[in-house]
Structure formats: C-alpha cells, structure tokens
Amino acid sequence: EPLSLSERPQNRCVQLDAGTELWLRQHADICPPLQREHSNEDDVNSAVELYLQAGKDGRPLTMLVELIAQIVSKSAEQQLRTEEQLGYIVWCTLRHDAGVVGLRVIIQSSSRDAQYLDERIEAFLETVPSLIEELAPDDFADYRQALVDMKLEKDKRLREETARWWQEIVPHATRDFERSARDADVLTKLTQPQVLECWQTHFARESKTRRKISSQTFAPHHALPPPPSAPHIVLLDALEDQLAYKRSLALWPAPGAGWPRTSPTESLPDRAPAAPPPPAPAAAGALPAPPTCGPALASS
Structure with a gap:
C-alpha cells in the first residue's frame, strides 16, 4: 500500500534563532583528515555566502524580498566588485529553501579571506536603508515593473513551462499554478515604505528578528582568523557541532503547509473572457446541424 501523507518524508527547513549569527567555516587547518587529504591545495579562491532568513514563503513577503534583491543587486556589484575589487563573482539574490525565503549575498575572492568578505558585505548592507x-x-517603479515583466514573461521552451508546473508540485508543494500572475498582481501594489519596513524587520543588523548564516570557505593560502568574540555569534567549525546545533533548532512548516489554493484577500488580475472560437466551416455536402434543444424540449 502507498504511504500515507504523514508517513511520507518531507524536506523541512530549520528555523534559525532570531538575533543570532551562525558562522560555518571551512579551512584546511580545521577540516577532518580525509577532507584535508582530498582538498585542492592549488585553489586560490576564498568564498562566503551570507544568508539572511526572512520567513515562510507567501505573499507579500516573498515579493518584498525579491524586490529588495532586485534593487540591491546592482549596487552590491558596483560597490563590492567594481569599487572594492573583492572578486569577480558578486551575487545578491533571493534564496528559496523548502518553502522558506531569504536574501543571500555571495562573493568569491582570491585576494581576501572569507571573514573579511563577510565584514565587507555587512558594511554594504548598512547602506541599504538609505539606498x-x-x-x-520613478526609479522604484522601474525596478518594480522590471520584476513584474519578468514574472509575466512567456516561457520560451517547453522545458521552462514544465519546470514551472513541476516546482509547484514537488519543491513548493503549493499547487499555486497561477503563481506568476498572482505574484505580479501583488508586486504592482508594493510601496517603498513597505520595502523599507521589510528590510528593517528581517535584514537590518540591529533588528532583533534578524536570522543569519555566514558560510565561509578559506583558500589554503589564507590564514584562519581567530574566533569572533561577539556574544551573538555562534561559531560552528566542526561538522559534529553543526549537526548537533541543527538538531536543536525548530523547523518551519513543510512546503505548502497552510498555503491556500485561493485567498479571500487576493485575486487574479481581471482578465477579459476568452472569445469563443469561430464555427468550423461546413464540409461540402454536409447536412446542417440539428437545432439545439430548448429548456422545454430538454425537460420533456
């Protein structure tokens, strides 16, 4: 017999502790012997992914995080890649994990170690509220409209359409097959104060509800800095410590749990009813179609 819904394995995302920073570091000096043996000693790149967890996927939160990433990404590249020349790869985007959304910034650098990259990202993020x-x-409207156009862009290939349908069934599990249209409808109503409030609530460094992971990978030629002394930073270098800490965290609801098929507070944009197709031309010599039965005839 097939497994019941409660018996089927589900991917669920851990809920990071509010007001806490998790630092996960990888360096040849602290990695297990087997990993050190198979590491690439010629790799000159250090990298960091700074992830700020916002919350459960839903409207308008996901749209706000996407819009923030849309606004911040160009400034991040300009500051961190062009002006500070930290590395060629500088990426700021939405991250979606098992029904949970957040903002992430990634930098890869051969000249600076991962902890320094984290510090420079934090320094840049301090400027986002004023940005x-x-x-x-008009510029805000342009950013918003660009994201709306991206949502409503038609699929160019069959595999794109297939992937869009399947992600509603498997990873998202929301069955929200009108996601693009609904997202675009919500986006058109977002305002600058809403975006700023979202930033101050979830991503500002002084926010008590901020949830952060800094995943740092150090190149062999970059020395491992001393452990940070800030009380709100939890340093997890060993894999055993990471797994133990992960088991201590609460879990977000499973993807799609509580996601309404329709919501009383949102609706699809008004669409003109589709015009009926024109009648097919009658073939030569074909008999005319019989008259449609009216209510009286149909009930007799």
Missing part, C-alpha cells in the same frame, strides 16, 4: 529611502519614485 531604498533615497530611491526616486
């Missing part, structure tokens, strides 16, 4: 506040209304 949002000083954004001209």
Whole structure:
C-alpha cells in the first residue's frame, strides 16, 4: 500500500534563532583528515555566502524580498566588485529553501579571506536603508515593473513551462499554478515604505528578528582568523557541532503547509473572457446541424 501523507518524508527547513549569527567555516587547518587529504591545495579562491532568513514563503513577503534583491543587486556589484575589487563573482539574490525565503549575498575572492568578505558585505548592507529611502519614485517603479515583466514573461521552451508546473508540485508543494500572475498582481501594489519596513524587520543588523548564516570557505593560502568574540555569534567549525546545533533548532512548516489554493484577500488580475472560437466551416455536402434543444424540449 502507498504511504500515507504523514508517513511520507518531507524536506523541512530549520528555523534559525532570531538575533543570532551562525558562522560555518571551512579551512584546511580545521577540516577532518580525509577532507584535508582530498582538498585542492592549488585553489586560490576564498568564498562566503551570507544568508539572511526572512520567513515562510507567501505573499507579500516573498515579493518584498525579491524586490529588495532586485534593487540591491546592482549596487552590491558596483560597490563590492567594481569599487572594492573583492572578486569577480558578486551575487545578491533571493534564496528559496523548502518553502522558506531569504536574501543571500555571495562573493568569491582570491585576494581576501572569507571573514573579511563577510565584514565587507555587512558594511554594504548598512547602506541599504538609505539606498531604498533615497530611491526616486520613478526609479522604484522601474525596478518594480522590471520584476513584474519578468514574472509575466512567456516561457520560451517547453522545458521552462514544465519546470514551472513541476516546482509547484514537488519543491513548493503549493499547487499555486497561477503563481506568476498572482505574484505580479501583488508586486504592482508594493510601496517603498513597505520595502523599507521589510528590510528593517528581517535584514537590518540591529533588528532583533534578524536570522543569519555566514558560510565561509578559506583558500589554503589564507590564514584562519581567530574566533569572533561577539556574544551573538555562534561559531560552528566542526561538522559534529553543526549537526548537533541543527538538531536543536525548530523547523518551519513543510512546503505548502497552510498555503491556500485561493485567498479571500487576493485575486487574479481581471482578465477579459476568452472569445469563443469561430464555427468550423461546413464540409461540402454536409447536412446542417440539428437545432439545439430548448429548456422545454430538454425537460420533456
């Protein structure tokens, strides 16, 4: 017999502790012997992924995080890659994990170690509130419309359409097959104060509800810095410590849990009813179609 819904394995995302930073570091000096034996000593790149967890996938939260990433990404590249020249790879985008969304910034660098990269990302993130506040209304509307256009862009290949349907069945488990249209409808109503409030609530460094993971990988030629002394930073270098800490955390609901098929507070954008197809031309010599039965005839 097939497994019941409660018996089927589910991917669930851990809920990071609010107000805490998790640092996961990888370096040849602290990695297990087997990993050290098979590491690439010629790799000159260090890298960091700074991830800020926002919350459960839903509207308008996911749209707000996407819009923030849309606004911040160009400034991040300009500051961290062009001006500070930390590395060629600088990436700021939405991250979606098992029904949970967040903002992530990735940098790969051969000249700086991962901890320094984390510090420079944090310094840049301090400037984001003023970036949002000083954004001209027309520029904000352009960012928002660009994201709306991206949502409503038609699939160019069959595999794109297939992937879009399947992600609603398997990873998202929301069966929200009108996601793009609904997302675009919500996006058109978002305002700058809403975006700023979302940032201050979930991503600002001084926020008590901020949830952060800094995943740091050090190149062999970069020395491992001393452990940070800040009380809100939890340092997890050993894999055993990481697994133990992970088991101590609460879990977000499974993907799709509680996601309504329809919501009383949202609806699809108004669409004109599709015009009926024109009648097919009658073949030569074909008999005319019989008249449609009216209510009286149908009930007799």
